[in-house]
Amino acid sequence: MKSQADTKGLKRRDFFRILGGGIIVFFSPWDAFDIMAMPAEQARTLPKDFNAFVHIAEDGTVTCYTGKIEMGQGIITSLPPMMADELNVPLEKVKLVMGDTALCPYDQGTWGSLTTRSFGPSMRAALAEARGVLMTLASERLNVPVEQLTAEDGVIYVTNYRSKKVTYGELTKGKRIERFLEVKPPVEDYTKFTYVGKLYKRTDSVPKVKGEVKYTGDLKVPGMLFARILRPPSHGATLKSVDTSAAEKIEGVRVVRGEGLIAVVSENKDKVDEAIVKINAEYTFNEMPVNDKTIFEWILKAETSASTSNVAGDIEEGRKKSESVFESEYHDVYLAHAPIETHTALAQFEGDKLTVWASTQTPFGLQDGLANELKIPRDNIRVIAPFVGGGFGGKSVFQQGIEAAKIARITGKPVMVVWTREEEFFYDAFHPAGVVKVNSGMDRYGRIIFWDYHVWMAGTRGAETIYDVPNRKTTSYSRGRNAPPVHPFATGPWRAPNNNTNTFARECQIDIMAAKAGIDPLEFRLKNLKDQKMIDCLKAVAEKFGYTPGKLPSGRGIGMACGIDAGTWQATMAEIKVDRTTGKITVVRLACAQDMGLCVNPQGALIQMEGCLTMGLGYALAEELLFDGGNIKTRGFDTYDIPRFSWVPKIDCVILDRKDKPPQGGGEPPIIAVGAAIANALFDATGVRLYRVPLTPARVLEALKQV
Amino acid sequence: MEKSIRFTLNGKKTTVAIDPGQTLLWVLRNHFGLTGTKFGCGNGFCGACTVLINDEAVRSCQVPFGDVEGKNVLTIEGLANNGNLHPLQQAFVDNDALQCGFCTPGMIMTALALIKKNPAPTRPQIIEAMDDNLCRCGAHIRIIKAIENASVMMKGGNEK
Numbered sequence: 006m007k008s009q010a011d012t013k014g015l016k017r018r019d020f021f022r023i024l025g026g027g028i029i030v031f032f033s034p035w036d037a038f039d040i041m042a043m044p045a046e047q048a049r050t051l052p053k054d055f056n057a058f059v060h061i062a063e064d065g066t067v068t069c070y071t072g073k074i075e076m077g078q079g080i081i082t083s084l085p086p087m088m089a090d091e092l093n094v095p096l097e098k099v100k101l102v103m104g105d106t107a108l109c110p111y112d113q114g115t116w117g118s119l120t121t122r123s124f125g126p127s128m129r130a131a132l133a134e135a136r137g138v139l140m141t142l143a144s145e146r147l148n149v150p151v152e153q154l155t156a157e158d159g160v161i162y163v164t165n166y167r168s169k170k171v172t173y174g175e176l177t178k179g180k181r182i183e184r185f186l187e188v189k190p191p192v193e194d195y196t197k198f199t200y201v202g203k204l205y206k207r208t209d210s211v212p213k214v215k216g217e218v219k220y221t222g223d224l225k226v227p228g229m230l231f232a233r234i235l236r237p238p239s240h241g242a243t244l245k246s247v248d249t250s251a252a253e254k255i256e257g258v259r260v261v262r263g264e265g266l267i268a269v270v271s272e273n274k275d276k277v278d279e280a281i282v283k284i285n286a287e288y289t290f291n292e293m294p295v296n297d298k299t300i301f302e303w304i305l306k307a308e309t310s311a312s313t314s315n316v317a318g319d320i321e322e323g324r325k326k327s328e329s330v331f332e333s334e335y336h337d338v339y340l341a342h343a344p345i346e347t348h349t350a351l352a353q354f355e356g357d358k359l360t361v362w363a364s365t366q367t368p369f370g371l372q373d374g375l376a377n378e379l380k381i382p383r384d385n386i387r388v389i390a391p392f393v394g395g396g397f398g399g400k401s402v403f404q405q406g407i408e409a410a411k412i413a414r415i416t417g418k419p420v421m422v423v424w425t426r427e428e429e430f431f432y433d434a435f436h437p438a439g440v441v442k443v444n445s446g447m448d449r450y451g452r453i454i455f456w457d458y459h460v461w462m463a464g465t466r467g468a469e470t471i472y473d474v475p476n477r478k479t480t481s482y483s484r485g486r487n488a489p490p491v492h493p494f495a496t497g498p499w500r501a502p503n504n505n506t507n508t509f510a511r512e513c514q515i516d517i518m519a520a521k522a523g524i525d526p527l528e529f530r531l532k533n534l535k536d537q538k539m540i541d542c543l544k545a546v547a548e549k550f551g552y553t554p555g556k557l558p559s560g561r562g563i564g565m566a567c568g569i570d571a572g573t574w575q576a577t578m579a580e581i582k583v584d585r586t587t588g589k590i591t592v593v594r595l596a597c598a599q600d601m602g603l604c605v606n607p608q609g610a611l612i613q614m615e616g617c618l619t620m621g622l623g624y625a626l627a628e629e630l631l632f633d634g635g636n637i638k639t640r641g642f643d644t645y646d647i648p649r650f651s652w653v654p655k656i657d658c659v660i661l662d663r664k665d666k667p668p669q670g671g672g673e674p675p676i677i678a679v680g681a682a683i684a685n686a687l688f689d690a691t692g693v694r695l696y697r698v699p700l701t702p703a704r705v706l707e708a709l710k711q712v
Numbered sequence: 713m714e715k716s717i718r719f720t721l722n723g724k725k726t727t728v729a730i731d732p733g734q735t736l737l738w739v740l741r742n743h744f745g746l747t748g749t750k751f752g753c754g755n756g757f758c759g760a761c762t763v764l765i766n767d768e769a770v771r772s773c774q775v776p777f778g779d780v781e782g783k784n785v786l787t788i789e790g791l792a793n794n795g796n797l798h799p800l801q802q803a804f805v806d807n808d809a810l811q812c813g814f815c816t817p818g819m820i821m822t823a824l825a826l827i828k829k830n831p832a833p834t835r836p837q838i839i840e841a842m843d844d845n846l847c848r849c850g851a852h853i854r855i856i857k858a859i860e861n862a863s864v865m866m867k868g869g870n871e872k
Contacts, residue, residue: 077812213813216748216788223747394814619850
């Protein structure tokens with residue numbers, strides 16, 4: 006704690022110059038907003054200053070700050086053990102502040118199963134440095150070299166004289182720490198973890214079961230108005246004329262126009278619902294000539310640009326050497342995220358300061374969006390994401406936050422926008438439809454000789470083959486630069502974006518080849534894999550499932566599939582029953598084995614696996630957005646069917662013990678193989694191969710008729 | 713338009729002057745501040761807004777407020793007793809039977825109506841009773857387990 010006064014007003018670089026890069030600490034009064042005072046060039050990356058991540062109060066309470074949000078995935082429960090272990094403090098002393106742009110370090114968004122594997126290491130590095138600084142402070146305070154100190158439960162002891170000690174709180178006194186450790190200390194070794202790796206039940210469940218948790222729509226501020234916005238009947242419709250006179254006659258309702266919106270506002274939610282349908286509007290239509298049936302042809306005809314990856318050997322050579330050659334085309338459809346909480350936002354201006362509470366996966370992205378759209382300085386905007394009622398990628402877009410802010414500015418009142426279910430099914434950034442063509446071949450022993458994989462509009466995630474193939478190539482076609490749009494509406498990331506499409510195509514193709522080779526599909530996979538992690542996952546799931554070998558189709562209704570997502574390896578097995586009179590598939594059981602590296606919270610990881618497998622039943626069996634041009638026809642849960650209690654099979658999960666490996670993503674991986682595992686089980690049960698999801702009763706029945 | 717409506721809300725006799733055509737869901741949320749009852753679809757398809765009216769599970773987004781005249785309305789906020797969780801709430805906590813939690817109040821209220829009618833439901837009966845309550849996170853198997861546990865804990869459904 007050297008000469009606080011002398012160092013004031015100096016830039017961080019100057020400290021090093023003046024003091025030769027030693028450890029300097031000075032305190033300034035704690036102010037939550039201090040941490041936002043970062044140099045402009047750093048403002049939109051994760052900050053380097055660990056004070057942005059952590060505050061240690063005088064009573065020893067450690068508050069950790071993250072721009073990540075809690076939407077059910079459970080990081081509210083799994084981050085604190087990581088933090089407690091890194092800082093050597095008791096778990097119950099760790100508090101978490103999430104998703105507030107004014108308090109938390111910048112974060113790009115809560116998606117991609119990145120919290121544990123990407124934010125985690127940054128947070129741990131920051132806390133490791135904080136721990137190092139605290140040790141140095143303690144060394145000065147106790148006048149004992151750092152090497153003779155031990156940190157335990159927020160107290161630093163002289164190792165051989167434990168009555169000589171100082172607490173973290175006594176060192177920081179709740180003030181901001183200015184740190185400089187020239188050599189960053191390593192993060193804590195996993196063998197020293199006290200909390201990480203133990204089972205933790207959700208820490209937010211008690212307020213959630215009591216209905217006390219506040220989601221965005223549960224907030225209320227004085228003078229708040231509800232708003233409903235006039236929506237076009239389809240994507241591609243343009244407003245021609247509008248008559249709002251009937252809506253204006255409703256008592257307590259005001260019609261507002263401006264900033265590209267026409268909306269009705271009222272303190273009474275029922276009144277805006279009543280008023281919005283009284284607006285008469287006429288439109289002109291300029292829609293894309295495509296529908297849910299022609300979309301695949303449309304995609305293949307689109308102007309695209311191709312990129313190749315994972316190229317090895319020579320495809321033509323491989324084709325020549327192959328005993329049998331397979332050509333298949335697979336289709337995947339548009340899907341809705343359909344969280345039970347619709348997109349919701351509350352916007353409030355106080356002078357020139359704007360606060361927006363929003364159900365969003367990207368509070369900082371919304372902050373940027375508000376700055377751009379409303380042309381107000383970013384520093385005047387605070388975005389807070391309270392508990393989010395499900396996201397799955399869909400709440401990466403934040404149109405509702407912009408809408409609430411615009412109407413708040415027009416009306417001068419705080420404004421709450423709660424999207425209806427129809428709006429949710431209209432403005433969702435849907436999982437894109439895609440086409441995959443796989444050409445592959447094998448020798449007489451069932452070894453894959455070539456793999457020529459082409460994917461349209463479904464991106465590269467999961468596109469590269471996981472199998473050991475000498476001649477291989479992956480080609481991904483996306484919308485060409487300056488080419489006209491391909492999709493008639495917005496598309497975006499949907500839990501394990503596009504890996505579902507790619508894993509479906511790859512793993513169906515593998516079973517088609519295994520069937521032709523007359524080799525059990527598990528054996529066929531093991532024979533063609535060199536990837537030890539995948540081999541381990543397949544063996545683990547087979548054991549859990551009680552798998553016994555059989556040639557396809559065995560009549561048993563058992564299928565499998567495997568893949569890699571978010572740094573995690575996983576293999577899935579399914580057993581199904583098929584009603585041959587209705588075509589209905591009933592999934593009897595699912596098993597999944599996963600290698601996610603170090604598992605921070607096995608309970609949370611297990612719940613995510615179950616959730617992925619359950620959600621995966623939807624795209625496998627039923628979910629499909631129906632549309633004609635820009636008109637979406639499935640705008641409710643009566644027409645867009647998501648998994649229900651009666652669909653859910655027995656589920657068994659295994660998490661492989663990999664404590665010595667860095668933790669990987671847990672929120673998405675097991676969803677990727679559900680479609681292929683069930684399609685492969687359908688073939689095993691009936692000999693019928695469907696090249697697309699969802700495997701609806703009508704499609705299954707139709708295919709059964711043709712056998 | 714306003715009318716005086718008398719009903720029992722979470723065990724308390726309540727009188728309120730309000731437009732009887734308003735939706736029960738929004739009156740509960742905005743007039744009474746009982747925001748545990750959620751808006752999920754507004755069409756009665758998802759079950760997030762489920763409350764009990766005279767012990768029947770009802771979709772509050774489909775009920776004009778005037779209909780509760782003289783009736784007993786129970787919301788998720790009326791379940792805990794002196795700060796103690798209701799056995800169903802406790803079973804949801806014990807089984808980690810939720811993720812985002814948005815459907816949870818509706819799940820618990822629907823399960824409560826079931827247990828009140830059928831104190832020892834079988835698994836197929838639970839599935840049938842819950843099938844029109846939607847959960848997107850995939851907590852289903854844990855919710856079923858929680859309801860089974862709660863029905864045992866309640867020993868015949870005598871509580872509440």
